[in-house]
Amino acid sequence: MNDVLINSIAVLAGLGFAVGAMLVAASRIFKIDSNPLIDEVAELLPGANCGGCGFAGCAACAEAIVESGAPVNSCPVGGFETAKEIGALMGQEVSESEPEYPFVRCNGGKSCVTLYDYEGVDGCKAALMLCDSRKGCTYGCLGLGTCVRACKFDALSMGEDGFPHVNKNLCTSCGNCIAACPNEILTFAPDTQKVHVLCRSHDKGKQVKAVCENGCIGCKKCEKECPADAIKVTDFLAEIDQEKCTACGACAAVCPQGIIEVR
Amino acid sequence: MVEKALFTIMLEGVFVKNFLLIQFLGLCSFVGVTKDVKSATGMSGAVVFVLAMSATVSFALFNFVLVPLKLEFLRTIAFIVVIAALVQLVEFIVRKHVPALYRSLGIYLPLITTNCAVLGAVLLNVMNDYNFVQSVTFGVAAGLGYTVAMLMMAGIRERSNIVNVPKAVGRGVTYAFFVATIMSMSFVNFFGVIPLE
Numbered sequence: 001m002n003d004v005l006i007n008s009i010a011v012l013a014g015l016g017f018a019v020g021a022m023l024v025a026a027s028r029i030f031k032i033d034s035n036p037l038i039d040e041v042a043e044l045l046p047g048a049n050c051g052g053c054g055f056a057g058c059a060a061c062a063e064a065i066v067e068s069g070a071p072v073n074s075c076p077v078g079g080f081e082t083a084k085e086i087g088a089l090m091g092q093e094v095s096e097s098e099p100e101y102p103f104v105r106c107n108g109g110k111s112c113v114t115l116y117d118y119e120g121v122d123g124c125k126a127a128l129m130l131c132d133s134r135k136g137c138t139y140g141c142l143g144l145g146t147c148v149r150a151c152k153f154d155a156l157s158m159g160e161d162g163f164p165h166v167n168k169n170l171c172t173s174c175g176n177c178i179a180a181c182p183n184e185i186l187t188f189a190p191d192t193q194k195v196h197v198l199c200r201s202h203d204k205g206k207q208v209k210a211v212c213e214n215g216c217i218g219c220k221k222c223e224k225e226c227p228a229d230a231i232k233v234t235d236f237l238a239e240i241d242q243e244k245c246t247a248c249g250a251c252a253a254v255c256p257q258g259i260i261e262v263r
Numbered sequence: 264m265v266e267k268a269l270f271t272i273m274l275e276g277v278f279v280k281n282f283l284l285i286q287f288l289g290l291c292s293f294v295g296v297t298k299d300v301k302s303a304t305g306m307s308g309a310v311v312f313v314l315a316m317s318a319t320v321s322f323a324l325f326n327f328v329l330v331p332l333k334l335e336f337l338r339t340i341a342f343i344v345v346i347a348a349l350v351q352l353v354e355f356i357v358r359k360h361v362p363a364l365y366r367s368l369g370i371y372l373p374l375i376t377t378n379c380a381v382l383g384a385v386l387l388n389v390m391n392d393y394n395f396v397q398s399v400t401f402g403v404a405a406g407l408g409y410t411v412a413m414l415m416m417a418g419i420r421e422r423s424n425i426v427n428v429p430k431a432v433g434r435g436v437t438y439a440f441f442v443a444t445i446m447s448m449s450f451v452n453f454f455g456v457i458p459l460e
Contacts, residue, residue: 007333
């Protein structure tokens, strides 16, 4: 009986020792020389792994910042604060950049004609493949919420009116929604830009009117009204030169379609 | 007892006694790592390696250490130590040479340690009194069977992302469970190939 006890202890202890020695040796052989700075930078990043920076995740982003010289403000989620901390770690100065939020360039939604009932795969990309959108307007929002699902921060919601709304308090400017939209409805706009055209249709006025109540018909009223000469209608769509715009709101006042938004 | 031919053992390990679909061992990675074929392949490769190695090492350990000392009752704990060490070794190698795979496998790589498929194969070797060649063959066959099931599952799940799945079946893990059930039922048909004694 004693023999069994001693043997058991000896065998297991020996096994443990042998295995331990082997692992120590292996960890020496397969050691990875990683820069400790990478871990410190990764520590400062938000850790949401949203991919907004364009890298595979926060760890990959930290690696890129330290190893391959990606800018210290690569992380759109962390914003200025994070960039400053990482900059301090990396010995770089960071200048503040204004926060940018996605902005929806379509105001159609329910007021845009729906051509047929779509019952296919749930998602805008698939719906867009079928006869160039289920909406009358091929430029417009399909309203199936691919962007809403792409958002990892619950900042987007599909409104009653049939197009997405951005909650700026939750938005981290990661850009996932912009990448997800197959119809390029969403785009980044800094918060300081006050005036926006809520349409991206280049169709002629008559065509737009036939399918959508809230589309730009290219009437050029805004262009004539603008005192700063900041608005231009090209290919039946008003475009605002944000550098010249003084946010006076004159264009919004004359727009017959009511699609120029002044925040 | 008639010695089983290696081919029989191979067939048994891969199909008739498929670890995932018939014996229901190692199911956590079956659901966890089958979201895409690439990581499923990596995971299967790691499991095949660990299975082959642990079949070899544990055979030596059992027959040359535990049996002479009459310590057969220690086999479970001894095998677990061996498997844990091997998994750790695989982790070192993968992290060094295939960092992308290391990241996509995530927690499931260390979880091979407690993957019951590995321990199951090793213990079955002992219970069936397999000799050395048979043990290693069964280990590899178990790994291949695991690979077959993993790849089928990953392929089905990958394709399911771009088709319409009824809402009642759902997506993600729920869907995986449904698929696993149907796949398991189809594997039961292999019982006809080699009758289980």
